[in-house]
Amino acid sequence: MAVEIALGRKTSFEVSGSYNPWRFGAAEDNKKIQHWVVRPEVRFWPYERWDGHFLGVHGMFISYNAGGVNIPLAPLGSLKESRYEGYGAGVGFSYGYQWYLSPHWNLEATAGIGYAYYNYDRYECWKCGDFLERNHKHWFGPTKVGVSFIYLIKSKR
Secondary structure: OEEEEEOOOOEEEEEEEEEEOOEEOOHHHOEEEEEEEEEEEEEEOOOEOOEEEEEEEEEEEEEEEEEOOOOOOOOOOOOOOOEEEEEEEEEEEEEEEEEEEEOOEEEEEEEEEEEEEEEEEEEOOOOOOOEEEEEEEEEEEEEEEEEEEEEOOOOOO
8 A cells, every 4th residue: 555645847756655464374374474664755757646667765764573484585584494573674776657547536656775784583494483583684675566557546736
């Protein structure tokens, strides 16, 4: 879910968030990517706001409890063999494009790259939960990727 407002003729501010409290499969499998994420972003539109190319600077705040699943490019390591629980924060740069579909609908694709700091507790395996270590990690890589349908609310002036 996200909300975006105009700051100026060629700038906007977006705040997006996601929340996943669920597990995958049977409860005894304990496969999960439980998390909440908040991502504020300032966007610059070189041509026209909410149409075409944009560049952004975003922040990221996350709390997570994940394990038992295989995710390529996972910042903390193998989620298939260990469970990680902790929080993180980061910053990044993004590029995106919005396509006009109708007066109230757009389609957006965006990707970002940047830095994130993760503080975590690692457990021996995703199911049994024996504590192994408390540690942190610095991550440079993808910090944002998405495809969204946008509903535009326009004020009448």
